Amino acid sequence: MTTTPPTLNTADSARPAPRGRALIAGQLRDAARLPRPLLLTGATFLLLISAGLIAAARAALTPDPHHPVPLSGEALRSGETFHALEAHLDANLPGRDALIATANTARYLTVRGGTDEVRQGRDGWLFLTSELAAHPQAQRHLTARADLTARLSRDLAARGVTLLVAVSPNKTRVEAAHLPGGALPGWVDARQYETYQAMLRARGVATADLMTPMLRAVTRTPQYYRTDTHWNQDGARTAAQATAQAVRTLAADLPAATFTTTRAPETARPGDLLKLMGLQHVPDALRPHADREATETTLGGGGGLLGEAPQVMLAGSSYGLRGNYAGALQEALGSAVLNVSTEGAHFSGSIRPALQDPAFLDSPPRVLIWEIPQRFLPLPLDSEDQHPFKVP
Amino acid sequence: MVFSSYVFLLVFLPLFLITYALTPARARSWTILLGSLLFYAWALPSALGLLVTVIVFTYLTGGRVLASAGRARLTWLTLGVTGNLALLGYFKYANMAVSSANSVRNVLGFDEFTWTQIVLPVGLSFYIFHAISYLVDLHRGTAKAPRNIIDFAAFVSLFPHLVAGPILRFHLLADQFRERTHTPEKFARGAQRFMMGLSMKVLLADPLAPLVNAAYTAAHPSAADAWLGSVAYTLQLFFDFAGYSHMAIGLALMLGFRFPENFLDPYTATSITAFWQRWHVSLGTFLREYVYIPLGGNRRGLGRTNLNLFLTMTVGGLWHGANWTFVLWGMWNGAFLVLERVLKKKFGRPPPPAWYAVPKVMLIVILGRVLFRSENVAHAGEVYRAMAGLNGAALTPDVAITVTPERLAVMLAGVAVVYGAPLWNRRAEQRPALRSAPQYALIPVFLLAVATLAAQQYAPFLYFQF
Numbered sequence: 001m002t003t004t005p006p007t008l009n010t011a012d013s014a015r016p017a018p019r020g021r022a023l024i025a026g027q028l029r030d031a032a033r034l035p036r037p038l039l040l041t042g043a044t045f046l047l048l049i050s051a052g053l054i055a056a057a058r059a060a061l062t063p064d065p066h067h068p069v070p071l072s073g074e075a076l077r078s079g080e081t082f083h084a085l086e087a088h089l090d091a092n093l094p095g096r097d098a099l100i101a102t103a104n105t106a107r108y109l110t111v112r113g114g115t116d117e118v119r120q121g122r123d124g125w126l127f128l129t130s131e132l133a134a135h136p137q138a139q140r141h142l143t144a145r146a147d148l149t150a151r152l153s154r155d156l157a158a159r160g161v162t163l164l165v166a167v168s169p170n171k172t173r174v175e176a177a178h179l180p181g182g183a184l185p186g187w188v189d190a191r192q193y194e195t196y197q198a199m200l201r202a203r204g205v206a207t208a209d210l211m212t213p214m215l216r217a218v219t220r221t222p223q224y225y226r227t228d229t230h231w232n233q234d235g236a237r238t239a240a241q242a243t244a245q246a247v248r249t250l251a252a253d254l255p256a257a258t259f260t261t262t263r264a265p266e267t268a269r270p271g272d273l274l275k276l277m278g279l280q281h282v283p284d285a286l287r288p289h290a291d292r293e294a295t296e297t298t299l300g301g302g303g304g305l306l307g308e309a310p311q312v313m314l315a316g317s318s319y320g321l322r323g324n325y326a327g328a329l330q331e332a333l334g335s336a337v338l339n340v341s342t343e344g345a346h347f348s349g350s351i352r353p354a355l356q357d358p359a360f361l362d363s364p365p366r367v368l369i370w371e372i373p374q375r376f377l378p379l380p381l382d383s384e385d386q387h388p389f390k391v392p
Numbered sequence: 393m394v395f396s397s398y399v400f401l402l403v404f405l406p407l408f409l410i411t412y413a414l415t416p417a418r419a420r421s422w423t424i425l426l427g428s429l430l431f432y433a434w435a436l437p438s439a440l441g442l443l444v445t446v447i448v449f450t451y452l453t454g455g456r457v458l459a460s461a462g463r464a465r466l467t468w469l470t471l472g473v474t475g476n477l478a479l480l481g482y483f484k485y486a487n488m489a490v491s492s493a494n495s496v497r498n499v500l501g502f503d504e505f506t507w508t509q510i511v512l513p514v515g516l517s518f519y520i521f522h523a524i525s526y527l528v529d530l531h532r533g534t535a536k537a538p539r540n541i542i543d544f545a546a547f548v549s550l551f552p553h554l555v556a557g558p559i560l561r562f563h564l565l566a567d568q569f570r571e572r573t574h575t576p577e578k579f580a581r582g583a584q585r586f587m588m589g590l591s592m593k594v595l596l597a598d599p600l601a602p603l604v605n606a607a608y609t610a611a612h613p614s615a616a617d618a619w620l621g622s623v624a625y626t627l628q629l630f631f632d633f634a635g636y637s638h639m640a641i642g643l644a645l646m647l648g649f650r651f652p653e654n655f656l657d658p659y660t661a662t663s664i665t666a667f668w669q670r671w672h673v674s675l676g677t678f679l680r681e682y683v684y685i686p687l688g689g690n691r692r693g694l695g696r697t698n699l700n701l702f703l704t705m706t707v708g709g710l711w712h713g714a715n716w717t718f719v720l721w722g723m724w725n726g727a728f729l730v731l732e733r734v735l736k737k738k739f740g741r742p743p744p745p746a747w748y749a750v751p752k753v754m755l756i757v758i759l760g761r762v763l764f765r766s767e768n769v770a771h772a773g774e775v776y777r778a779m780a781g782l783n784g785a786a787l788t789p790d791v792a793i794t795v796t797p798e799r800l801a802v803m804l805a806g807v808a809v810v811y812g813a814p815l816w817n818r819r820a821e822q823r824p825a826l827r828s829a830p831q832y833a834l835i836p837v838f839l840l841a842v843a844t845l846a847a848q849q850y851a852p853f854l855y856f857q858f
Contacts, residue, residue, distance in 0.1 A: 030575060031576035031580075034576060037828045041587060041831055042581075044587075045584075045587060048839075048842065049406040050406060052403075052406065056399075077438060078437070079434070079435065079436050082433075082437075089398060090398055090399075093846070099842075099847070100843070102840070103840060103846065104847055106843075107798060111798040111801040111802070114796075115847075116602055116794065116796075133789070185789070
C-alpha cells in the first residue's frame with residue numbers, strides 16, 4: 001500500500017518546517033511506511049553508495065606508485081589530476097578482484113560470457129581470440145619477418161653461431177578439434193605455419209618443425225592446457241624433442257650432460273586465459289575447470305666439463321618458460337641449454353637483449369634457438385622490428 | 393565524469409547528497425551549482441569558462457528581456473538567442489563549415505583555408521539549449537524570473553542533465569527551484585530509476601559496442617555485417633541513451649526535481665510520428681516549441697506545415713552533430729513525418745495492425761540509424777550497399793569474431809526488454825502483484841551492473857559526443 005508521506009519545502013513556507021531530530025525521525029517514519037520493494041531498493045542504493053564512499057576513501061589513501069596523482073596547477077587545469085585520481089581509485093578500490101570475479105562469473109554462468117580476448121571452445125577449452133583473427137596483410141608481414149630473420153642468421157653465421165628458428169604453433173591449430181565448430185574458421189590461414197617455415201628455409205635459415213609432431217601427438221594426448229594459451233608439459237616435451245632433433249643436425253657433438261626430472265604432487269593450475277576472463281579466483285564449479293598438473297622440474301646432474309658454458313642458447317617467449325620446455329629440451333638433447341626466454345617477448349623481445357647479453361658475448365653458443373609464438377607472425381612489425389638486429 | 397563510473401557513484405554522489413542534505417533549504421541552489429561545476433570540470437576544467445560565460449551572458453540578457461518592453465524586448469531576446477547560437481555554431485559547426493568550404497575550393501582549384509580544429513566542449517549543445525529556453529520562456533512570459541543568478545546557474549548546470557540531457561525547458565523547472573519537496577519516497581523512486589538506468593547502460597548497451605564498432609569499421613561490410621551491426625546499434629543507442637535518461641531522472645528525483653520522461657517505449661511505435669513523440673521526447677518538445685512553432689507550426693496551411701516539419705527535423709538532425717550524415721538523417725525522418733501526414737490526410741485509413749506497423753517503423757528507424765552511425769555520407773553509402781547485398785552475404789571475419797553467444801543473448805535480452813516491459817507494465821496495471829517482481833529483481837541486477845563496472849573498459853555515453 002503506497003502512502004503519501006509529509007513533505008519538506010526547501011523554500012520559505014508559511015508553516016514552519018520541522019528541524020533537527022524531529023525532521024530525521026519524521027523522515028525515518030515515512031521511510032518505514034514505504035512499500036517493501038521500494039524500501040528495499042532505496043535502502044540497497046543508500047547502503048551501496050555509503051559503503052562505496054568508505055571504500056573509496058580507503059582507496060584514495062592507499063599508496064600506489066603506479067597511479068600517482070599530480071597536484072600541480074597545470075595538472076589541475078588540464079584535468080590530469082582528476083583523471084589520475086579516478087584511475088587511482090579504480091585500481092585500488094577494496095574488493096575490486098571480488099567485484100570482477102562476481103561479474104565475470106555471472107556472465108559465464110548465465111550466457112557463457114567472457115572477455116573479448118578469450119573465445120570459449122568445447123568442453124571447457126579456452127582459446128585466445130587473437131589466434132582466430134583474420135590478417136589480410138599477413139603475407140607481407142611474414143615476408144618482412146623472414147627477411148629480417150635471414151639477415152640475422154647470416155650475421156650470426158659470420159660469427160660462428162647457427163640460428164635455429166622454432167615457431168611455437170598456435171593452440172587453435174593444434175587443438176582445433178576443441179574449437180567451437182570443431183575446426184579453424186575459414187578465414188584463418190591454416191597453412192601459415194608451414195608457409196613461414198618454407199620462407200625461412202628458402203632463405204637458408206634453419207628451422208625446427210614443431211607443428212608436425214604436435215599434430216601427430218595431439219591425437220593421443222592434449223598438447224596444450226585447456227585454460228591457458230601455452231603448451232602443457234606433454235606438448236612442451238613433444239616440441240622439445242623436435243627442437244632437439246633439429247639442433248643435433250646442426251651440432252651433433254654437443255658436450256654430454258645428464259639431467260634428472262622430478263614431479264611435484266598434482267595441483268590445480270588455472271591458466272592465463274582464466275585470468276583474462278577474470279575467473280582465476282573463482283571455484284572450479286563456477287568456471288571452466290582449471291587444468292591439473294604434476295609440475296616437472298629438470299635439473300642438471302653432472303657430466304660434461306665443470307663450468308663449461310652451454311653450447312646451446314634458447315631465446316624464447318613465455319613458451320620457453322612453460323611446461324618445462326627448456327628442461328625437456330636439455331633431456332632430449334643430453335646437453336645443457338642456457339635459457340634466456342622472457343615473458344611477453346612477442347616476436348623479438350627475447351633475442352634482441354640476448355644478443356647484447358654478456359653471456360652471449362663472452363662465449364657465443366654454437367646454436368641459438370629462437371622460439372617465436374606463431375600468433376605474432378602475421379601482425380604488423382613493431383617499431384623495433386623495423387630495424388635490423390644488432391649483432392656484436 | 394560519467395554516471396556509470398565508480399568516482400561518480402561512490403565518491404561524487406554520496407558526498408554531494410550528504411552536503412545537499414546538510415545545506416539549509418535556502419542555500420541548496422549553491423550546493424547544486426558548486427557540485428555541478430565540479431562535476432563538469434572533472435572532464436576538462438578549461439571548458440568551465442565557457443559554461444560560466446553562457447550562464448552570465450544569458451542571465452544578464454534575460455534581465456534586459458524582462459526589464460524592457462515591445463521592440464526592445466524582442467531585440468534583447470534576439471541578442472541573447474543569437475549570442476548563444478553563435479557560440480554553439482562556432483564550437484560545433486565551424487569545423488564542418490571550413491571543411492565543406494575547402495571541399496568546394498578544392499573542386500574550384502583554390503588553396504584550402506588553413507584551420508585549427510576546434511574541440512567541442514562536452515554538453516555544449518545541451519546547456520546552450522537550456523539557456524535559449526530560459527530566454528524564450530521569459531520573453532513569452534511562460535516562466536517567472538529566477539530569484540537570483542545562482543538559481544539560474546543551478547538550472548543550466550544541474551548535473552543530472554548537464555552533459556547529455558534530457559533537454560529541459562526553463563518553465564518546467566523554474567517553480568521547482570523556488571519550491572520542491574524531499575521525501576523518502578521520492579528518494580527511493582529516484583534510486584530505482586537510477587539503478588534501472590545504470591543496469592541498462594552497463595548490461596545491455598555496453599556489451600554491444602564491440603560488435604557495432606566492428607560492423608561500422610569494416611572496409612567492405614557484408615549484408616550480415618551491416619544488418620547485424622545496425623540492429624545492434626539500434627539497441628545499443630536506445631539502452632545507452634534511455635539508460636542515461638533514467639539515471640538523470642532518478643538523480644533529479646533524489647534532489648526533489650521532477651524531470652519529464654524522455655523515452656516512452658519508442659520501439660513499440662506504430663508510426664514514425666508516434667516514434668518521434670516517444671524518442672528523446674525532450675528534444676522533440678524543444679524543437680516543437682522553439683523551432684517548429686516559431687516557423688509557423690501548422691497555422692499556415694498543409695504545404696507550409698509539411699515544410700516546417702521537414703525543416704524542424706533537419707535542424708534536429710544538424711543539432712546532433714556537424715556532419716552531413718546528421719543533416720540527411722534529420723531529412724530522412726522529416727520526409728517520413730511529412731509522408732505520413734500527407735497519406736493520412738489523403739486516405740485517412742485506420743492505423744495498420746501492430747504486427748505490421750511496428751516492424752515497418754523499426755525498418756525505417758534502422759535504415760535511418762545507418763546515417764546516424766556512419767562516419768560520413770560515403771561510409772553510409774557503403775553500409776547501404778552492404779544492406780542491399782552488393783558486398784556478399786556472410787559475416788566478414790572481423791565482425792564474426794565479435795559475434796559471441798553472450799552478445800547474441802544480450803541482443804535477445806534487449807529485444808525482450810524493449811517489447812516485454814511495456815506488456816508487463818500493462819498487465820501490472822491490472823494485477824498490482826506484478827509490480828513488485830521487477831523491483832525486487834532490480835536489486836541483484838543493479839549489483840551485477842556495479843560489479844561489472846570493475847571488469848569493464850571505459851565506456852562513455854554515446855550522447856556525450858552531441
